[in-house]
Amino acid sequence: MTRKRNVPKWAWAAGIVVILAVVGVGMALTMHRAGPAATGTTGVAHGDHTHETEAELWTCSMHPFIVLDEPGDCPVCGMALIPKAVEAPALAQDKERVVAYWRAPMNPAEIYDAPGKSAMGMDLVPVYEDELVGGVEIRIDPVVEQNMGVRIQAAERARLARSVHTWGHVTWDETRTYDISPRFSGWIQTLHANFEGQNVKKGDPLFTVYSPELIAAQEEYLHARQRLGGPGSGYNERLLASAKRKLLNYAMAPSEIRRAEKRGRALDTVTITSPYNGVVVDKRAVEGRYFGAGTTLFTVSDLSRVWVEAHVYEYEVARVRAGQQASMVLPFSPGESRTGKVAFVYPFMEGKTRDITVRMEFDNDDAFLKPDMYANVTIETGTGDSGVVIPSEAVLRSGSKETVFVRTGKGRYTPREVLTGVTLDDGRLHVLQGVAPGDQVVVSGQFLLDSESQLKEAVAKMMEAVNPPAPEARSMDSKEDDFLEDM
DSSP states (O other): OHHHHHHOOHHHHHHHHHHHHHHHHHHHHHHHHTTTTTOOOOOOEEEEEEOOOOOEEOOOOTTOEESSOOBOOOOTOOOOOOOOOOOOOOOOGSSOOOEEEESSSOOTTTSSSOOOOTTTTTEEEEEHHHHHHSSOEEEEOHHHHHHHHHEEEEEEEEEOOEEEEEEEEEOOGGGEEEEESSSOOOOEEESSOTTTEEEEEETOEEEEEHHHHHHHHHHHHHHHHHGSSSHHHEEEEEHHHHHHHHHHHTTTOOOHHHHHHHHHSOOOEEEEOSSEEEEEEEEEEEEEEEEOOTTOOOOEEEETTEEEEEEETTGGGGGGOOOEEEEETTTTEEEEEEEEEEEEEEEEEEEETTEEEEEEEEEOOOEEEETTOOEEEOOOOOOOEEEEEEEEEGGETTTTEEEEEEETTTTTTEEOOOOEEEEEEEGGEEEESOOTTEEEEEEEEEEHHHHHHHHHHHHHHHHHHHHHOOOOOHHHHHHHHHHHHOO
16 A cells, blocks of 8 residues: 655645745746836826836947847847937926917017017917927037037028129110211311210310301301391391301300301301210211211210119019119129119010110219129119028928927927028028027037937837837726626
8 A cells, every 4th residue: 555645734835935936036027028018117206206117228329210128239230239318307397388489460470579569459479389399309418519510590680681693784874875966067177086985075176177058057147147236126136046046056166156256257167066075985087078967976975874784584573673772893893892773674585595684873983884894783672671580501491391490498409390481691591480589590510400309209209109108097987887888
């Protein structure tokens, strides 16, 4: 027979304790490997302080998008993973809504930095920063910020100065250009204006002419003058005035008429003087040449004021109007600028160059400007209105999206979506929405900030996919209602 063996009670108790210890160690190892995803706990908050209870994350220094919950090697480059720095959660007061700027309710582009009334007398509406955020806010250490070369510039309210830059050339003022064409025929005896480019003043002699028509007109005048004291003096006075008017219409100078009166007989040759001030730009008169009535012998142009004809492309001509201020700089004299104004916009387009000619007027009392000189022209086409302006390099463009980074605190930067208007002078942009006067916008280093913001946003979305938040527990009442509905 088999003898039954008695086991002491203390041996049974020791065996049970060992089994329980093994089971407890196994459960602990399982929960440690599962991490916070299995437990559904990320931290316990007490008052204003949060005690971290979540497992440590590991990332690659060369590939920050690699985030794992245990140490090891990077699956991309094979480098050893390093602990990922976890930022402290924002305090409760950071979650309060902050007013970025104030705007008019009827005109979103009318922006103010303080509450008040709009141009229409309506109360301004606040625009909060959380409404403008175009990405994830980032925090940067001051040393890293300096190494990145981050530069800040404040947005400001300024005049919307917008100009058209083009080229042009100097030409004659057609309203101050004159042809000298005698109203009689004759032969040129002597030339006093001998060459083109010669300056002449009003009353200076141009040429001496022999003309039978002028001699006949002189004799008629002298005969009427001799009969002035005889019978029919009234008729003779009218005849004398008519004869003198005829000489003046022939452009005979009053000094020449007095010389004929003093001589008592007609002058064989008469000196024709210039009726205008200017420069001889065209000379067709030659000594000994015969000319008929109406023949142009000289062309004189007054260069104390000149025209500049600029060429503006069709997409810019709508902004150009008569009366606008203009300036020009000659290529060989870059430091000297001259100011004029737009006088006329031609109503037709050049078919070959696809541009429209704009005529401007410039004073030229010193005769420095010469016809056919080339000039760099700037036409101020701004309306004189004011608005919020920022440097154009502060705007990051991605398709139809425009973003700027605004500094909200020490080392804190927030991306904002903005709506920009026209491009202004000096490399600035008119901002219609998204930025208020005084906002500190990033003008250098914003590409690195944008990369960091997009990276943080991508990592946050990936972590949400890996560790989804625990579903909110339903109350007992809802469970009972579900149970009754199932029944």
